Amino acid sequence: MRPNIVDQVDTTFFIIAGISVFFLLLIGIIMVYFVIKYNKKRNPIPSNVTGNTKLEILWTVIPTLLALGMFFSGYAGFKNMRNAPEDSFTVKVIGRMWFWSFEYDNGKKSDTLYVPLSRPIKMEITSMDVNHSFYIPSFREKEDAIPGRKNYLWFQPTALGSYNIECAEYCGLNHSAMYSKVVVMPDKDFEKWYNTPNPVDSLNTQKKDSTLINK
Numbered sequence: 014m015r016p017n018i019v020d021q022v023d024t025t026f027f028i029i030a031g032i033s034v035f036f037l038l039l040i041g042i043i044m045v046y047f048v049i050k051y052n053k054k055r056n057p058i059p060s061n062v063t064g065n066t067k068l069e070i071l072w073t074v075i076p077t078l079l080a081l082g083m084f085f086s087g088y089a090g091f092k093n094m095r096n097a098p099e100d101s102f103t104v105k106v107i108g109r110m111w112f113w114s115f116e117y118d119n120g121k122k123s124d125t126l127y128v129p130l131s132r133p134i135k136m137e138i139t140s141m142d143v144n145h146s147f148y149i150p151s152f153r154e155k156e157d158a159i160p161g162r163k164n165y166l167w168f169q170p171t172a173l174g175s176y177n178i179e180c181a182e183y184c185g186l187n188h189s190a191m192y193s194k195v196v197v198m199p200d201k202d203f204e205k206w207y208n209t210p211n212p213v214d215s216l217n218t219q220k221k222d223s224t225l226i227n228k
């Protein structure tokens with residue numbers, strides 16, 4: 014069983030945020046204390062400090078270990094996120110100005126990402142025009158959609174429902190309206206949807222809509 018990507022991303026976030034807040038307080042408080050303790054009035058003749066080897070080793074080694082810890086925590090999540098399990102259900106994700114579309118192995122297409130609850134979902138991400146970024150905040154996943162290149166992400170749905178998809182890379186006029194949804198369905202409902210032929214091209218309708226917005 015693979016570790017949960019959401020947990021991995023959140024853990025890394027809290028480790029980094031926790032260390033940052035700790036040092037913000039530690040350094041801030043010590044700084045204020047020293048400003049008061051060593052002000053000119055109390056120390057008319059400043060002492061001549063030339064160096065402290067022990068202290069310098071300490072403030073090199075500790076931050077190095079902390080930074081390595083942050084890196085490995087982030088890298089573990091990154092590696093998991095980019096390597097989909099073998100038995101994943103694959104969907105092609107295509108970014109265009111300014112909407113997302115999804116293509117399935119059986120030729121099914123949609124402008125909403127429908128997925129079954131029980132399968133890991135592998136996304137093959139590309140773009141037809143400019144750079145976009147495929148972002149699902151609830152799943153803590155984001156990946157660039159680049160013309161002529163395939164990028165990969167995967168996720169394991171854990172709850173039924175509908176989650177926002179956004180474009181996270183400025184891609185022109187209607188970038189801010191480049192939204193879609195992931196809909197996690199019960200397996201049976203998904204089977205039914207998957208095996209129903211496409212309705213009269215829903216993508217064409219959406220293309221017309223986005224042309225209207227541009228006028």
Ligand SMILES: [Cu+2]
Nearest residue numbers: 145180184191
């Ligand atoms: Cu975009």
